[in-house]
Amino acid sequence: MGTFESFILLLDSTVRLSMPLLFAALAGLYSERSGVFDIGLEGKMLAAAFAAAAIGALAGNVWLGLLAGIAVSVGLALVHGFACITARGNQIVSGVAINFLAAGLTALIGHAYFSQGGRTPRLENEARFLPIEWPGAEQLADVPFLGPIYEELISGHNLLVYLGFVMVAVTWFVIFRTRFGLRLRAVGENPAAVDTAGISVTLMRYQAVIICGVLCGLAGAYLSTAQSASFVPNMSAGKGFIALAALIFAKWKPVPVLYACLLFGFLDALGIRLQGYEFPGIGEVPVQLIQALPYILTVVLLAGFIGKAEPPKAGGVPYVKER
Amino acid sequence: MIKTFLATAALGALLTVPAVAQDTNPAVVYDLGGRFDESFNQAAYTGAEAFMAETGVEYADFEIQNDSQREQALRNFARRGHDPIIAIGFSHGSAVETVSQEFPDTRFAIVDMVVDQPNVRSIVFKDHEGSYLVGVLAALASESDTVGFVGGMDIPLIRRFACGYAEGVLSVNPEADVLSAMTGTTGAAWNDPVRGGEITQSHVSAGADVVFHAAGGTGIGVLQAAADAGILGIGVDSNQNGLQPGSVLTSMLKRVDVAVQDAFTDAMNDEWTNGFEVLGLAEGGVDWALDDNNRGLITPEMEAAVAAAREAIIAGEVVVHDYMADNTCPATDG
Helix, strand or coil: CCHHHHHHHHHHHHHHHHHHHHHHHHHHHHHHHCCCCCCCHHHHHHHHHHHHHHHHHHHCCHHHHHHHHHHHHHHHHHHHHHHHHHCCCCHHHHHHHHHHHHHHHHHHHHHHHHCCCCCCCCCCHHHCCCCECCCCHHHHCCCCCHHHHHHHHHCCECHHHHHHHHHHHHHHHHHHHCHHHHHHHHHHHCHHHHHHCCCCHHHHHHHHHHHHHHHHHHHHHHHHHHHCCCCCCCCCCCHHHHHHHHHHHCCCCHHHHHHHHHHHHHHHHHHHHCCCCEECCCEECCHHHHHHHHHHHHHHHHHHCCCCCCCCCCCCCCCCCCC | CHHHHHHHHHHHHHHHHHHHHHHCECEEEECCCCCCCCCHHHHHHHHHHHHHHHHCCCCEEEECCCCCHHHHHHHHHHHCCCECEEEECHHHHHHHHHHHHHCCCCCEEEECCCCCCCCEEEEEECHHHHHHHHHHHHHHHCCCCEEEEEEEECCHHHHHHHHHHHHHHHHHCCCCEEEEEEEECCHHHHHCHHHHHHHHHHHHHCCCCEEEEECCCHHHHHHHHHHHHCCEEEEEECCCCCCCCCCEEEEEEECHHHHHHHHHHHHHCCCCCCEEEEECCCCCCEEECCCCCCHHHCCHHHHHHHHHHHHHHHHCCCCCCCHHHHCCCHHHHC
């Protein structure tokens, strides 16, 4: 196989691996832009992955699974919202609590109900998001250069992957070109001003938190019903936190979020493929080093290249009307 | 008629079981991944269940959730008078070492690890021999002359699988490419089907059309990805042929079930032995799986070839290299 084809396949794998990060990072973007920090992305994603796989397995329908995933994730988002917005609790504590809750509850319920050590039964194909072959992909595969790009990179992903890319554009439009987006940003920067203008800070923040829940639901459903075919305890494996890093990395902007997530996905895909690869002049590099590579690069990039990341000014602070 | 039979059976049970139950009160501690991982731990569970079905003696078991529970679980069982106590998995090594000294009168066993204590039976398998056999099958089934291996955590035990497999593949087709990748370097690598699937896809795109996994719960993702890509997977530890019927070429059986059942039975019959127990092909400790799910995939030639390899290993004509003996793998290093 030529270098070019290998590279295309590497990018293909990058797209698959970065999708859960992208959904979760966009989820965090809405929430944090409105001034509600959310380190519970991981937990919401995990709970959604479980719900999607469990309902998908029971109902045998991918859409019911997706809906269940979103519903559970929104439910947890509302808990977070209630704690942070209405009860004015500490946003970090609430987020951590949601992570613990999700990790424990999914394993417990899964174990009690399916008796497979917390795993859910394997999903039939009807209950999964399967790759979609674009028209003409097979025929065009032999066209040099463009053929492989079209066949491997553009065609052959599942619906959620395409939705993920669309969501980046939608998010950009919503945040920067709509009245809702303007208010959302304002509520995260200076809630008192928004309040003075006669807009409810509480309502704005609840809306943001609900959107965050929906997107985390998509991330979770992607993990368990598109990327794999069952739920496994702790399958989110820290992706929620990496998404959070990507969000900070991208300075809370939708298009840079896409790049950051693709970068993390790329490093992950590279780590998988470089194992056992003989570098010219160096020889085989130990697995441990290859697998640490994404983290090393992240630290280097974070420390050296992106400059200062400024969070929304009112982030993490519950809004209290002056009395 | 049936009533009399049942009554007799019940009477028989009443007469025999209590006498036995007093001295045997076995317990199992599973490794991370849990009792129903459809792989390594489940094999142990199957063995314990078989023992219970046969003798009527109940057993206790525990699924650890994190590393710190290993010692606690073993100690709790020992304190409650369970005997023998079997720890499943090499990660229990230091815990068994510690607890077996605290309870010198309790009999312990550990699978996949050697613990040198007077009251411990160490059960190790010749994984390389079983891997060699599935390697032979993989090489014969492969049309692209490229096969893959997905390991769980990067430890010598798993490299032993990889090495035996590569040796088996190359014995049939010296020109074949054996791709090999490990899922990770921590315990999480046993339970990451998403990553397992992604590694499998990378093998598929590099041309592999048979992929063998030795990765516990991660392997579920490997077999899934293999089935999705229309290539063949090979299961491990338990018979995984039924996980993706028609897409699993075979499974390398590691008879942890037999080892567990034997250990319990030996304890019950006062035939318990401490020390080493090495189970290879000759002892029936490892093998390959053939059942209705994969019969269509195994041609008579393949069956003959693997039977020949099996005989040769048992007779000692073929010695499969054990990676753990010297931490090298001549099949892939050379």
